[in-house]
Amino acid sequence: MKKVYPNRIRELNKWKATDELTMISIDDGMYAADNWRLPASHLCVVRAELPNGQIKERSYRLQKAANAFMLQLIANGANFHLMTHESLKSTDFQ
DSSP: OOOOOOOOOOOOSSSSSOOOOOOOOHHHHHHHHHOOOOTTTTEEEEEOOOTSSOOOEESSSSSHHHHHHHHHHHTTTTTEEEESSEEEEOOOOO
């Protein structure tokens, strides 16, 4: 049986599209992160912004695998965000 994950797609489809940028504050980001639930089986989620503009997001159950991925990102000069059950942290290499 396929798992069903809750989402807000119906709400998002009601939004009117515009060409204007929406300003988002750090409080908005922290609120969104606070409302996002990391499954108990997972240690963390790593969202990477690669130098070529590509975004990669991976979830990890094992610390060793997560550390290896983050070390690879740092070696390649990529920024990333790390979300655990307790915190949300970001790198800022520029």
